[in-house]
Amino acid sequence: MKFLLGAMIAWLVAQALKHGARLFGRNRRIFGTDTRAKLFLSGGMPSAHSATVTALTAMIGYYEGCDSAVFALSVLFSAVVMYDAMMVRFSSGEQGDLLNKLLKEQKSKLGQIRIAHGHRPIEVIAGAVVGLVVAGVVILATHYL
Template identity: 40%
Template sequence: MDEVITAADASSIAGSTSSGSSIIPNNLPLLSAFLSFALAQFLKLFTTWYKEKRWDSRRMLGSGGMPSSHSATVTALAVAIGFQEGTGGSAFAIAVVLACVVMYDASGVRLHAGRQAELLNQIVCELPPDHPVSNVRPLRDSLGHTPLQVVAGSVLGCVVAYLMKS
């Protein structure tokens, strides 16, 4: 016979499975990852100013640059999981593998794609004005990260996760 769950039963079941508080404030890995991402993006304003002597608010939303927000995010996630659940669990293993893939991609594939975009932009600029491709909008060339930017993001992620643990 099929059971029918009433709205009162569903409410009772939901109430018994939740602790009465929101998921996010109790989730150290998630908070650490989000905070690391936000800090890395915010710091790009200052590293851009230091390097180029100009303020560029678009850096807060863009990829590439110092420090790597991708690296900061996945490193904070892995470290916070390690602090919270230990380093012997599956969640930590998944987070470490994810971090390695993201950081490899940021400093490898995406960095080289950005360098190719830069070269293609130079080639297009040298085309005669009547060439069909000469009016194409330039490609984004700040896609990836140098190894130093990846390391800086990782250090930021570790520091944020450590400070959030305390």
């Protein structure tokens, strides 16, 4: 249960940081439907995907050992998730933006397509840092509670 708890807290912290940045950033439309719709969308700083898998991997490494098979599997899983966030989803987001621009220019009746944006490397790194910090806090909390 502690593994799942750590991963879920990391996701929540990353999402809270992301929306906190939107609240105090240039785009202050935080309380509109725009933000509620974006709560579960991908993209932005920090990466919640990276935070989640990094927290899970760190906790597995601590509790199960870094030489365990489950830790090795978790490291590979994390690498795939982070690579996908940076490369595959980022590229598909750029392509979606271009398609929406073309649809708008052509005055298409199809409307805009929904785009799942990926992450820049710094967003993935920031998410990993969030995941490590959350894992450390959860590990310490489970020892003292």
